[in-house]
Amino acid sequence: MKKTLFDKVWDAHVVEQVDGGPNALYIDRHFIHEVTSPVAFGGLEKRGLKVFRPEKTTATPDHNIPTINQHLPIADQLSQNQVDTLTANCEKHGINLYGLNHKWNGIVHVIGPELGLTTPGMTIVCGDSHTSTHGAFGAIAFGIGTSEVEMVLASQCILQPKPKKMLITVNGDLKPGVTSKDIVLYIISKISTSGGTGHFIEFAGDTIEKLSMEARMTICNMSIECGARGGMIAPDETTFEYVKDREFSPQGEEWDKAVAYWKTLKTDEGAVFDTEYHYDAADIEPMITYGTNPGMGMKVTETVPTGEELKGNDKVSFDKSLDYMGLEGGKAIEGKAIDYVFVGSCTNGRIEDLRSFAQFVKGKKKAEDVVAWIVPGSKQVEKQAIEEGLVTILEEAGFVMRQPGCSACLAMNDDKVPAGKYAVSTSNRNFEGRQGPGARTMLASPLVAAAAAITGKITDPRDLL
Amino acid sequence: MPIDKFKKIQTPAVPLPIENVDTDQIIPARFLKAVERKGFGDNLFRDWRYNKKDEPIVDFVLNQSKFSGQILVGGKNFGSGSSREHAAWSIYDYGFRVVVSSFFADIFKGNALNNGLLPVQVSEEFLEEVFAQIEKDPTSTFSVDLVEQTFVIDATGSSFSFEINSYKKQCLLNGYDDIDFLVSRHEKIAAYEEQ
Numbered sequence: 001m002k003k004t005l006f007d008k009v010w011d012a013h014v015v016e017q018v019d020g021g022p023n024a025l026y027i028d029r030h031f032i033h034e035v036t037s038p039v040a041f042g043g044l045e046k047r048g049l050k051v052f053r054p055e056k057t058t059a060t061p062d063h064n065i066p067t068i069n070q071h072l073p074i075a076d077q078l079s080q081n082q083v084d085t086l087t088a089n090c091e092k093h094g095i096n097l098y099g100l101n102h103k104w105n106g107i108v109h110v111i112g113p114e115l116g117l118t119t120p121g122m123t124i125v126c127g128d129s130h131t132s133t134h135g136a137f138g139a140i141a142f143g144i145g146t147s148e149v150e151m152v153l154a155s156q157c158i159l160q161p162k163p164k165k166m167l168i169t170v171n172g173d174l175k176p177g178v179t180s181k182d183i184v185l186y187i188i189s190k191i192s193t194s195g196g197t198g199h200f201i202e203f204a205g206d207t208i209e210k211l212s213m214e215a216r217m218t219i220c221n222m223s224i225e226c227g228a229r230g231g232m233i234a235p236d237e238t239t240f241e242y243v244k245d246r247e248f249s250p251q252g253e254e255w256d257k258a259v260a261y262w263k264t265l266k267t268d269e270g271a272v273f274d275t276e277y278h279y280d281a282a283d284i285e286p287m288i289t290y291g292t293n294p295g296m297g298m299k300v301t302e303t304v305p306t307g308e309e310l311k312g313n314d315k316v317s318f319d320k321s322l323d324y325m326g327l328e329g330g331k332a333i334e335g336k337a338i339d340y341v342f343v344g345s346c347t348n349g350r351i352e353d354l355r356s357f358a359q360f361v362k363g364k365k366k367a368e369d370v371v372a373w374i375v376p377g378s379k380q381v382e383k384q385a386i387e388e389g390l391v392t393i394l395e396e397a398g399f400v401m402r403q404p405g406c407s408a409c410l411a412m413n414d415d416k417v418p419a420g421k422y423a424v425s426t427s428n429r430n431f432e433g434r435q436g437p438g439a440r441t442m443l444a445s446p447l448v449a450a451a452a453a454i455t456g457k458i459t460d461p462r463d464l465l
Numbered sequence: 466m467p468i469d470k471f472k473k474i475q476t477p478a479v480p481l482p483i484e485n486v487d488t489d490q491i492i493p494a495r496f497l498k499a500v501e502r503k504g505f506g507d508n509l510f511r512d513w514r515y516n517k518k519d520e521p522i523v524d525f526v527l528n529q530s531k532f533s534g535q536i537l538v539g540g541k542n543f544g545s546g547s548s549r550e551h552a553a554w555s556i557y558d559y560g561f562r563v564v565v566s567s568f569f570a571d572i573f574k575g576n577a578l579n580n581g582l583l584p585v586q587v588s589e590e591f592l593e594e595v596f597a598q599i600e601k602d603p604t605s606t607f608s609v610d611l612v613e614q615t616f617v618i619d620a621t622g623s624s625f626s627f628e629i630n631s632y633k634k635q636c637l638l639n640g641y642d643d644i645d646f647l648v649s650r651h652e653k654i655a656a657y658e659e660q
Contacts, residue, residue, distance in 0.1 A: 015657045016650065020631035024650060026657055036549065038500035049648065064498060078498035085500045129548040129572060145550035145576035147642070155647035157654055161630060163571075193485055194542040197571055227545060229571055293485050293545070313540050317484040410494040410547075419517070431489040431546060433512045 002271035004165050005234050006200050009140045009265065013123045015157055022159040028122040029134075030057040030152045031108045032095070034082040035064060035412070036127030040150035041089040051093040053156045058117055059090050059097040062107045063128075064412040067375050067402035070100050079413065093153075104247075106378020106404045109133040109346035113217065114380050116246025120235035120262040125152060129224045130346045130428065136216035137243070138235035138265045140200070143224065163229050164198050164274040167267075169205035172281035177462040179356070180215035181348060181426065181445035183207070184222040185287035189297035191277060196228030199275060202267060203233050207281040213242040214352035221347045222428050225294040234266040286461055289430045289443040290333060291321040296430070298333065300448060300460045306330050324432055325440050326420070333458050340423035341372040341453040342435070343446055345409040348426035349377030351384050353446045354401075358390040360450035360461065366398035367456030373415055374399050375407040399453070411436045424452040468581035470640040474562055475608045475619065477534035479526050480599045486539050487546035488573065492555045494547075505551055506558030527559075531603045535562040538595050542566075544573025553577045563609050565616065567592045578633050579642065585609065585616050591625045594618060611638060 003011070016024040032040075037059070044051070051057065064079040074080040083100065090097035098104040104111055109130055112118040120138035125131060129143035144158065151158050170183060188195075201223050208216065216233050223231025233239075240259055243249045250258045285299045298305065306329030307318035322329060327336075343349075343357050354376065366372060374394060376382040382404055385391050391401050408415040409427035411434065417423045419438025426449050430441040442458070451461035496508040513525050521528040537556060543566035544552060553576040556564060564582060567589045577584045587595070598605055598618050608617040611634060617624045629637075636642060647654075 015654055018632055018646075020633075020635065022630065022632055024647065024654075026654065035497050039502045039550075042501060043644070047644070047648075052651070052654075063494075076498075082498055082500055127548060127550075129546065131548075143548035143572055145548055145553070145572060145579060147550060147576065147579035147644070151644050151647055154644050155651065155654055156658075157647050157650070159632075159643045159647065193545055194568055194570070197542075197568065227542070227570060293487065313482050313484055316482070317540065320483070410489075412494045412497065429487075429489070429546060431487045433493055434489050437493070437512055437517065 002268040004267045004271045004273065005138060005202055005232060005265055006140065006165050007271070009121055009123065010162060012121070018159060022161045024157045025123060025160050026157055027125050027152050028056065029112070029117055029124040031112055031124070031126035031131070032057055032059045032149065033063055033108050033128065034061040034086040036146050037089065037149055038082060038085045039146050040153055043150045044153055049154050051095065051153045054094040056156060057095045057153065058112070059086055059095050060105055060108050060111055061086055061100060063406045063410065065100060065405045066413050067373070067405045067407045067415060070403045103379050106380065107346045107349060107406055109221065110349060110377035110381065113137065113213070114246065114378060116243055116249030119243055119249060119258065120239060121265050125158060130221050132223045132230035133217050133221040133346055135220035135223065135230045135232035136213060137239055138232055138262065140230065140232065142230040163200045166196060166199040166201045166228065166275040167273040168201055168203050168277045168279070170203070170207040170279045170281055171205040172207055174207060174281045174284065177286055177447060177465055178284050179445045179447060180211055180218045182284055182287045184219045185289065185294070185297040185443060186284045187279065188222065188226045188295050189287070191226050193225060193293045193295040194227040196223065196226035199228050201228045201231035203231055208233060209236065212352060213238060214350045217350065218347055222294065225428060235262045286445065286448050288333060288448055288458060290325060290327055292324055292430055292432050294428065294430060294443060296321065297443070300334060300458065303332050304329050334460060336422070336458045338424050338452050338457060339369070339371065339421040340417050341370055341449050342375070342408040342423055342425040342427060343449050344373065344375030344377065344407050345427035346377065347428045348446050349375060349381065351381050353426065354381065354385050354390050355388070357446040357450045358393045360447055361397040361399065361454060362393045364397055364454045366453055370453055370456050372399050372453050373402060373408055375402045376404045378404050408435050410434060417441070424449045424458070467640045468637070468642055471562070471581060471583060471611050471637040473608070473610045474535055475606050476536055477532070477604055478536035478538050478565070478595065478599055478607050479532045479534060480596055481526055481537060481539045482596050484540035485542045485545055488544060488549050488552040489546055491544070491552040492549065497549060497551050502554055504558070505555035506560065509555040509559045535560060536565060536607055536609065537561045537563070538565045538592070538599065540566065541568040541589065543569050545570040548572045550576045550580070553580045553582050557582045565592070565595060578637065581637060583609065583611060583637065585627045587616060587625045587627060594623055
């Protein structure tokens with residue numbers, strides 16, 4: 001039978017087909033963090049169970065940690081308690097932990113790939129929906145709930161029904177100033193936040209193939225935002241080159257064996273998907289969101305939609321969203337004054353994102369009224385940004401680089417956007433209150449964020465290139 | 466831990482006719498800092514339920530005494546967003562046992578099932594019927610029977626047969642959870658690892 005990339009990886013991990021539905025799926029790599037793991041460890045304790053395969057789990061605190069003064073105790077007692085609980089659980093169960101200030105600490109979906117813990121053909125889970133990021137390597141990676149974290153700790157398996165398969169292709173050359181973030185915001189604006197529900201996506205096409213690993217990760221990261229369990233991209237030379245010689249990647253003979261297997265991980269000619277969408281790269285322009293879910297995206301140069309074609313609850317929800325955002329349908333979004341810029345997160349907190357932002361702001365000055373948070377995705381990204389001179393460029397333009405963490409993406413720490421203020425954010429979610437109660441989030445690429453940071457308003461970055 | 470067995474229920478329902486209710490609305494991230502599973506019901510829909518001074522927002526359904534019951538009825542694409550199981554915990558801890566919508570986000574649905582909270586997916590038309598019945602009479606009741614897989618608008622007798630994975634159905638009816646099952650498979654899992 002012709003198999004898709006997804007079928008090949010999934011089928012290789014089925015331990016048992018359970019009567020009445022789900023598969024017991026073996027998990028190769030499990031990542032945990034401080035927020036969604038404590039109750040899972042508590043559950044193990046109550047059952048008197050040990051961690052079944054502690055060497056297959058890796059831990060890092062990232063969600064609630066401050067992004068300044070990380071050498072000091074965390075002022076928020078509840079956050080400190082969660083971080084301490086993670087540390088104690090890892091010590092007790094023999095799990096590798098890259099704690100605060102460790103040279104490998106960072107956002108879980110940034111450190112996995114950069115340490116070579118993420119490789120093609122793996123099954124990867126974490127109690128975080130953006131685990132889909134790792135799919136960029138041709139892995140099946142998806143977010144799970146805390147009960148499932150406990151399942152993996154207890155058995156290295158998870159019970160899952162096999163999702164449907166979706167193919168999304170993008171072909172053609174991207175226009176200058178258009179990045180992978182624009183690609184994914186464009187796709188979600190087309191298929192909506194529920195268009196991928198019940199599916200696992202494979203992204204393909206020559207536009208995708210030409211992207212770097214960082215850019216591919218941005219796309220797979222946001223596959224969850226169209227409702228899909230995850231997204232994946234067939235591994236190729238770009239993938240192998242990225243994975244080679246990283247801390248935990250296979251070495252020597254093991255490497256050759258691994259690459260030979262990874263080369264088989266592609267969809268067979270003639271394999272069938274349940275759903276397909278095809279896009280032309282030439283139609284994609286710099287994007288920004290205007291509403292309160294990631295599907296409410298538009299070209300920076302367009303006018304805000306009016307929603308006049310919607311009816312009933314659809315229209316009520318649309319109007320509620322525009323009202324929250326303080327935007328009016330039919331008006332241009334370009335020129336709208338903004339207050340905050342956030343560059344970072346598991347979506348756009350990698351070195352390539354910082355490079356793109358820094359190159360853009362080089363020789364320019366940050367708008368005086370804008371508060372900008374530039375947050376590297378990991379300690380390694382931070383180190384590289386310093387070594388490459390990016391931090392110097394940023395500082396000359398009036399920006400300060402903070403310390404790594406999830407930061408303002410979900411505002412569990414102090415990096416909160418005040419009520420009513422507008423933030424252009426390179427993160428993944430623009431839900432009501434996501435970046436702080438009442439905060440108004442507009443999702444965009446690092447380039448669109450950079451243009452807004454310089455002018456103080458929504459700006460087409462191509463005007464300043 | 467073993468979950469509570471799901472029993473047949475007959476109660477009024479609370480309407481939330483908003484689409485794309487995401488997990489950040491169900492429970493905002495700043496309330497995820499507990500290390501134990503308790504008290505999450507207090508912060509269910511926190512920012513829709515209370516203003517900045519922590520005073521109840523009178524218009525919100527959970528603050529209106531005319532609405533009650535163990536069934537929450539939401540607009541389509543309920544539970545989108547984050548994988549936080551705290552969303553399912555907070556709905557359950559508040560006292561709901563069933564969530565009805567025309568469409569659920571995948572992770573939320575799985576989390577709900579793992580915690581004894583039954584997600585009932587109905588057609589858009591039936592969902593409209595349910596909303597209309599609650600609007601007509603907030604005290605009217607609905608019956609949910611998991612064995613028969615039916616959701617009934619008692620006042621009109623209108624019934625919807627919902628789907629559920631048969632394995633998950635047995636788990637809910639018997640109070641089993643997946644962890645007991647998987648732990649019983651340790652030998653088989655070890656054998657897989659040897660392959």
